[in-house]
Amino acid sequence: MFYQPSRKDHGLPHDPLSACIAPRPIGWISTIDNNGVSNLAPFSFFNGVGYNPPTVMFCPNGRDVNGDFSHTLVNVEQVHDFVVNIATYDLREAMNLTSRQLPPGASxxxxxxxTEAPSRCVRAPGVAQSPIRLECRHLQTVHLPSTIPGYPLNIVFGEVVGVHISESVLTDGKVDYGKLRPIARLGYRQFAVIDAVFEMQSETFKYRP
Ligand SMILES: Cc1cc2nc3c(=O)[nH]c(=O)nc-3n(C[C@H](O)[C@H](O)[C@H](O)COP(=O)(O)O)c2cc1C
Structure with a gap:
């Protein structure tokens, strides 16, 4: 089959696009506002961008029921930092709960x-229960035009300036996915948990200095 998203002519009962871009890691983003109120929300339009410096991005799009931008975006623009907490299978229900839209001032x-875990390099707290936390300094927000007037696509970039890894998810000095059990977003109502891993030598590593 072939369809053009602008025409929505897929003819399927559900739009398949997000199911095609899967699995998507979940950036569970904690922030804080200028009054010290914390905020936490999951974003599956999230990924790493590069190593030098270590950089991540996520996309707090849309507006809430009051027409306001995501609290995450508002806080990042105020305080200029955030923490990426890795969402695990054990934390799946908590992660999902935090996608609820709460009134400003509620955490x-x-x-x-x-539990809020104090950060070392940024003001935003992390999620103490998350075994991996990336403290990030805001670099830039890019607003792309969208097909819905007034609803830009927002891409937040941040530099990873501090990394917490719990000993509980390490085996022989490596992150052990069997212990971490990170979850990812698929399409529809589906999620995935990593429970099978295979090894392969990447061709690029053979030629890079
Ligand atoms: C698994 C999952 C992934 C999500 N990914 C995104 C995303 O990439 N972009 C987005 O704008 N909203 C996403 N959402 C919805 C936000 O989490 C939700 O709008 C949240 O209320 C935003 O909170 P905030 O206003 O406190 O920032 C996702 C929700 C879930 C459960």
């Missing part, structure tokens, strides 16, 4: 029974 940490 999803309390809603989901999560």
């Amino acid at each position: 999803e940490f309390a809603l989901a029974g999560l």
Whole structure:
């Protein structure tokens, strides 16, 4: 089959695009506002961008029921930092709860029974229960035009300036996915958990200095 997203002519019962871009890692992003109120929300339009410096991106798109931008985006623009918490299978329900839109001033940490972990290099706290946390300094936000007027696509870039890895997910000095069990977003209502891993020598590593 072939379709053009602009024409929505896929003829399927559900739009298949997000199912085609899968698995998507979940950036579970914690932020803080200028009044010290924390915020936490998952974003599956999230990924790493490069190593030098280590850089990540995520996309807080859309607006809430009041027409306001995502609290995550508002906080990042105020305080200029955030923490990426890795979402695991054990934390799946808590992660999902934190996608609820709360009024300004309310924190999803309390809603989901999560503990704030103080960060070392940034103001935003992390999720203490998450075994891997990336403290990030805001670099830039890019606003792309969207097909819905007033609803830009927002891409937030951040430099990873601090990395927490719990000993509980390490084996012989390597992150052990069998212990970490990270989850990813698929299409529809589906998610994935990493429970099978295979090894392969990457061709690029053979030629890079
Ligand atoms: C697994 C998952 C992935 C999500 N990914 C995104 C995303 O990439 N971009 C986005 O704008 N919203 C995404 N959402 C919805 C936001 O988490 C939700 O709008 C949230 O209320 C935003 O919170 P905030 O206003 O506190 O920033 C996702 C929700 C879930 C459960």
